[in-house]
Amino acid sequence: xxxxxxxxxxxxxxxxxxxxxxxxxxxxxxxxxxxxxxxxxxxxxxxxxxxxxxxxxxxxxxxxxxxxxxxxxxxxxxxxxxxxxxxxx
Numbered sequence: 863x864x865x866x867x868x869x870x871x872x873x874x875x876x877x878x879x880x881x882x883x884x885x886x887x888x889x890x891x892x893x894x895x896x897x898x899x900x901x902x903x904x905x906x907x908x909x910x911x912x913x914x915x916x917x918x919x920x921x922x923x924x925x926x927x928x929x930x931x932x933x934x935x936x937x938x939x940x941x942x943x944x945x946x947x948x949x950x951x
Contacts, residue, residue, distance in 0.1 A: 865889035871918040875901050879917050896922045 866882035868874060871892035882890060896919040903914045925931045939947060 863887060865891060867891045867893060869893045872896055872916045873899055873901050874916065874918070875903070875913065876917050892918050892921065894918050 863885070864887060866885070866887050866889070868879060868882070868891070871879060872894035879890075879892065894916075896916070900914060900919070901916045903909055905913075908914070922933055925933050
């Protein structure tokens with residue numbers, strides 16, 4: 863495969879996101895919402911090093927003020943009926 867898509871990337875730790883790079887892929891596509899559930903980190907050392915903040919969120923914040931921004935917001939969803947989707951929003 864030349865690309866790897868990681869869904870719910872905000873819940874992944876660094877090692878889970880970086881592992882596909884060992885397979886010589888040319889594209890790594892991270893999908894997620896940085897405002898949703900973060901990665902679960904129980905190590906106090908990892909917490910002190912800010913690993914409770916996902917790599918996805920760090921990429922999002924890094925690219926948010928760059929002129930070349932590879933971050934895209936999806937504006938359509940197909941996982942539920944549109945009336946149900948509007949209810950919690």
